[in-house]
Amino acid sequence: MKRPGENGHTLIEMALVLGISTMIAAGLVMMLQVHFNMLGTAAKYRFLTNDAPTIGLLLTKTMANADDYRIYSSRTVALSLTGAANSGSAVRLWMRQANDNTTRQAIISYETINGNPGLYFFLQTPNSGNVYPSNGNFPTSPSWQLAGSDLTGATFSNTAAGAPVNLQNAPGILLATLYGANNQQITYAAEKK
Numbered sequence: 001m002k003r004p005g006e007n008g009h010t011l012i013e014m015a016l017v018l019g020i021s022t023m024i025a026a027g028l029v030m031m032l033q034v035h036f037n038m039l040g041t042a043a044k045y046r047f048l049t050n051d052a053p054t055i056g057l058l059l060t061k062t063m064a065n066a067d068d069y070r071i072y073s074s075r076t077v078a079l080s081l082t083g084a085a086n087s088g089s090a091v092r093l094w095m096r097q098a099n100d101n102t103t104r105q106a107i108i109s110y111e112t113i114n115g116n117p118g119l120y121f122f123l124q125t126p127n128s129g130n131v132y133p134s135n136g137n138f139p140t141s142p143s144w145q146l147a148g149s150d151l152t153g154a155t156f157s158n159t160a161a162g163a164p165v166n167l168q169n170a171p172g173i174l175l176a177t178l179y180g181a182n183n184q185q186i187t188y189a190a191e192k193k
Contacts, residue, residue: 047150047180055119055146056188059176062108062121063190066093069174071156075109075122079136087157091174097132104132106143108176110154118147119154119178153179 042049063069072078073088081092090109097104105124113120120142126132155177177187 044182045184047182048184048186051146051149051151052178052180052184052186055149055151055178056176056186058146059108059119060188060190062106063091063093063174063176063188063192065095066106066174066190066192067096067103068094068192071158071174075107075111075120078107078109079138081135087155089153089155091156091176102132103134105136105138107138108156110151113142113145113147116145116147117152118145118149119151120145120147150181151178152181155179 070078070081070084070092071086071088072083072090072092073085075090077083077088078090078092089111090107093106093108095104095106096102104126107122108119109122110119111117121144122138123143124132125137125139127137157175157177158173173189173191175187175189177185179185
């Protein structure tokens with residue numbers, strides 16, 4: 001109890017201020033822990049929120065322009081046009097050119113180039129006179145690449161159950177399944193024209 005003329009705080013006032021300060025500090029620590037947990041969860045699913053939508057849009061638009069496709073175990077096998085399969089890490093696309101009704105080819109593959117695993121796109125280059133040869137004529141360097149992201153794998157497959165490996169004039173939707181660093185998986189689909 002204060003006497004008249006005395007300055008300072010009583011023990012009860014000090015204990016009350018100390019108790020309130022402790023409760024505020026504990027609440028702030030809990031909020032900080034929740035924030036770090038949320039950041040960890042967001043980082044874990046970064047592939048699904050950042051990379052997968054961009055890759056999916058690019059893949060879907062590219063595959064939707066294809067008149068036909070074949071799936072291969074690798075880009076090397078796709079270049080040789082032998083050993084088509086119902087699933088694999090590379091797909092060869094045939095796309096009709098709007099200006100002259102010729103067919104141009106492309107290969108999309110998941111592989112490691114120069115130590116960088118990623119999704120690579122190889123667009124056929126024309127011969128002299130802008131003629132696209134039926135056997136390929138692909139550049140050694142990709143036209144575009146998605147490497148160095150959280151993408152850890154990609155598989156292409158066909159939805160037509162029991163469909164022949166050579167899908168010309170056969171129904172089927174091309175599925176592209178992407179795999180992320182934290183066991184995420186997302187599948188995009190495109191139907192040939």
